[in-house]
Amino acid sequence: MFEANLKETAMIDDPDLDEPDSEEPDFDSLDFEEPAFVPSALDETSKLEPGVVEIWMAWVDSEEDTFARLKATLSGDELERAAEKDGDQLRRFVTTRGILRELLASYAGVLPTELAFEYSEYGKPKAFTASGDGPYFNVSHSGDLALFAFSSDQEVGVDVEQVRARARLDEIAEKYFSPAEAEMVAGLMDEERDSLFASYWTRKEALYKAIGTGIANRPGTVDLSGMAVDGAEVSCPSDGGEDESWYVRDIEVEDGFRAALCCRSRPAELHCKDAFYD
Incomplete structure (x- = not known):
């Protein structure tokens, strides 16, 4: 079994945006013409075909039983990072990492605990299994909302931000x-x-x-x-x-x-x- 080497990077949490949450303004959402998000269970992944990009949206305010299940899939390094957090930060971190592992594992045909990660010079993660590379992926979260992007044949980047003062x-x-x-x-x-x-x-x-x-x-x-x-x-x-x-x-x-x-x-x-x- 691989051991993940996970670390904080400026790519995921830029310090210039790391400020206390304030009351969310009341505004109308922008009107974009694009596919709507279709409700899907976490295990409803399919093989990633060439040319296809899949984006998953998830709320990371998980219930206690879901939190415990996702936490059980994390690596030693992830658990060490989780131990440094509490409250909402702990819940969001564990849930986001756990969902990422479940989705990657489903695409790769392995167990969530059988995934390993390595990082580029700037902290971009790459997933591995015992049989080879996992799919290209990227993840972002803001507040209680997380996005996960996956592709079989090209690099992807995704970002989500809560609109606030x-x-x-x-x-x-x-x-x-x-x-x-x-x-x-x-x-x-x-x-x-x-x-x-x-x-x-x-x-x-x-x-x-x-x-x-x-x-x-x-x-x-x-x-x-x-x-x-x-x-x-x-x-x-x-x-x-x-x-x-x-x-x-x-x-x-x-x-x-x-x-x-x-x-x-x-x-x-x-x-x-x-x-x-x-």
């Missing part, structure tokens, strides 16, 4: 956004500004998580302010200096949240599944 919002936008993006955010007020900020942030995080660097290592290098409803092909400099093409699109989730997906090319099919527990 944030301290230093303009400062963060100036640091990480393009000049055009920062200007558009600064030109709005209150709920509209918070919503647009979250949309831009998730697009950029999804892109840089797919690339494998995280937004903290690529501030302001790509402008995603004019993206179409069905997404866009964007060009982003690689570490070698050459431009690479990536596909980015918004994903409509629950009211009060913004989300985005990035993959190497536009998927032939995008399956969105709303996870529920047996």
